[in-house]
Amino acid sequence: MSRKFPIAVAAAIALSTSGCTSLLSNLGKGHCMxxxxxxxxxxxxxxxxxEVDNVGDVKCSAFGTxxxxxxxxxxxxxxxxxxxxxxxxWCKLSGKLSNEDSFTCEAAEKFGKI
Numbered sequence: 001m002s003r004k005f006p007i008a009v010a011a012a013i014a015l016s017t018s019g020c021t022s023l024l025s026n027l028g029k030g031h032c033m034x035x036x037x038x039x040x041x042x043x044x045x046x047x048x049x050x051e052v053d054n055v056g057d058v059k060c061s062a063f064g065t066x067x068x069x070x071x072x073x074x075x076x077x078x079x080x081x082x083x084x085x086x087x088x089x090w091c092k093l094s095g096k097l098s099n100e101d102s103f104t105c106e107a108a109e110k111f112g113k114i
Contacts, residue, residue, distance in 0.1 A: 030042045030045070031106070031107045031110045031111070033103055038068065039069075041064060041076050042067070043062050043064035044064065045111040047062060047064055048107050048108050048111055048113055049061050056095065057090060058090070058091050058108075059088040059091065060088060060089060060104050060105060060113060060114065061078045061104065063075070063078075064103075076103070078104045089104045089105060091104065091108050091114050097109070097114070
């Protein structure tokens with residue numbers, strides 16, 4: 001006798017595996033990017049904050065998850081991206097995008113925060 005899993009169970013199983021990146025992205029829950037070291041970085045819109053200074057420059061911070069090739073999940077933050085204690089990156093300077101290759105600024109642009 002074969003049993004069929006309800007869709008919710010199948011989705012939960014899919015999310016618990018290392019292939020969750022595209023599923024999260026497809027469900028509109030977040031923006032996922034691949035690092036050059038094989039990590040998947042996923043960031044949700046509510047975990048991206050940007051501030052505009054008095055001359056219009058924008059600095060942003062982001063928090064999310066990092067999944068390695070073995071499927072191990074860890075916390076991701078902007079400070080991990082540039083190895084500093086500052087949780088912000090300048091994403092827009094003098095009216096032009098900067099640090100566009102960073103996960104933080106890519107997510108901020110994707111979610112319309114800059």
